[in-house]
Amino acid sequence: xxxxxxxxxxVPVFEEAPVELRCNYSSSVSVYLFxxxxxxxxxxxxxxxxxxxxxxxxxxxxxxxEFNKSxxxxxxxxxxxxxxxxxxxxxxxLVGNNNDMRxxxxxxxxxxx
Amino acid sequence: xAQVTQNxxxxxxxxxxxxxxxxxxxxxxxxxxxxxxxPGLGLRQIYYSMNVEVTDKGDVPEGYKVSRKEKRxxxxxxxxxxxxxTSLYFCASSFGTGNTEAFxxxxxxxxxx
Numbered sequence: 001x002x003x004x005x006x007x008x009x010x011v012p013v014f015e016e017a018p019v020e021l022r023c024n025y026s027s028s029v030s031v032y033l034f035x036x037x038x039x040x041x042x043x044x045x046x047x048x049x050x051x052x053x054x055x056x057x058x059x060x061x062x063x064x065x066e067f068n069k070s071x072x073x074x075x076x077x078x079x080x081x082x083x084x085x086x087x088x089x090x091x092x093x094l095v096g097n098n099n100d101m102r103x104x105x106x107x108x109x110x111x112x113x
Numbered sequence: 114x115a116q117v118t119q120n121x122x123x124x125x126x127x128x129x130x131x132x133x134x135x136x137x138x139x140x141x142x143x144x145x146x147x148x149x150x151x152p153g154l155g156l157r158q159i160y161y162s163m164n165v166e167v168t169d170k171g172d173v174p175e176g177y178k179v180s181r182k183e184k185r186x187x188x189x190x191x192x193x194x195x196x197x198x199t200s201l202y203f204c205a206s207s208f209g210t211g212n213t214e215a216f217x218x219x220x221x222x223x224x225x226x
Contacts, residue, residue: 009153034214043117043203043217044156090155100171101215103148105155 004093006104014112015083021076021107023091032094033074034101035065039087047089050074061085086111115140119204119218126194126225134189134221136204142216144209145187146171147179149200150220156203162187163209194225 007022025031032051036044048059055067065076074091091104117138126132138145146161148171158171162181176198178190187206191198201222205215 004155006155036217041220043219044205044215045217046214049214100158100161101146103156105153 004091004102004104006089006091006107008107009105010108010110012110012112013081016080018079019077019081019085019109021089021091021109023074023076023104025072025074025091025093027072027093027095029095033065033067034092034094035059035063035074035076036090036092036103037061037087038090038106044090047076081109081111083111083113085109115216117204117206117216117218119202119221121221122219123222124224126223128195128225129193132191132194132223134191134202134204134223136187136189136218137185138187138204138206138216139185140206140216141184142206142208143184145181145204145206146215147177147187147189148203148205149173149198150203151200159189159202194223196225199223199225 003026005024013019034049035047037047038044047063048057050057050067058064063078088106088108090106092101094101120135143164147159148156150156157173159177160179162168168179203220204218207213207215
């Protein structure tokens, strides 16, 4: 069975600083990987996804993530964060054609002025 | 506008009083699912449905029921709610081919007293 580990439950950072939110997964078969963002009092919306091809994936709002098969990681990065990026971020994995999507516990990103 | 609609957004109820949380999607998605979100645990799947009249248990199905009589609707039923079902609930839908992202509703915050 696959699982997802988000290594940091909370990440405080100052505005305009770079940020990396870490995600590791465990699966013995090929996977599809996703990052979702949840703004306060809202549902989850897709930031970016890796299905195949280039291991560097660009998403909305200036975020990007790199799929590293040997490290089984899919870390999310942004070179310069804004106050509006304050939210909870979830890494998720989908195995093959199985619709069972597994989520990490989430990372709360707080951007301070 | 493509969306997943949940109702109600907020609900406070008493132990043992049956309730239903509705979920409707307008994207003709085959796959629908329910998750509960609890602090430090991320999203855990309660039930899912691959198509009309096809439902199956997720990771935490105890205390919940679902039905899928029409493609667009997937209600979550709590026959006898208990305080440990106090949580934030999300409905999600996708095309069900396995490599597409899920679309989420806005969430239902349920408190059982």
